Amino acid sequence: MSSKRFRVFRKPAPVKRDRSKPLDEIVKELKKTSSQASDYRERSLEIHGLICAKCAREFDYKDRHLLTVHHKDGNPRNNPPDGSNWENLCIYCHEDEHSRGLFGDYLSDEE
Numbered sequence: 001m002s003s004k005r006f007r008v009f010r011k012p013a014p015v016k017r018d019r020s021k022p023l024d025e026i027v028k029e030l031k032k033t034s035s036q037a038s039d040y041r042e043r044s045l046e047i048h049g050l051i052c053a054k055c056a057r058e059f060d061y062k063d064r065h066l067l068t069v070h071h072k073d074g075n076p077r078n079n080p081p082d083g084s085n086w087e088n089l090c091i092y093c094h095e096d097e098h099s100r101g102l103f104g105d106y107l108s109d110e111e
Contacts, residue, residue: 040079040086044069047083053092068094 050059059067070089078085
């Protein structure tokens, strides 16, 4: 019989982070960057209003969570201050917009 050798794999040691910054400062920086990233939704709602750009459904303040921001060029990091890359879509139209490409790819895929 042949004997098999088993290797023991160990996780690499965790990298110690620099502790020169106080925890309060790190938390402030993280909150600042996350609020800037999510701020584009509020700006889009202010610029374009509470209306779906595709089906023209109007939304109230209480149901505005059903309204999403669609990036026209598909790049969620492209957030110009004038809102030229955004359009407000209801969740149904937003889903339809993103599934159209997948469905088109499926239909055009010739095997």
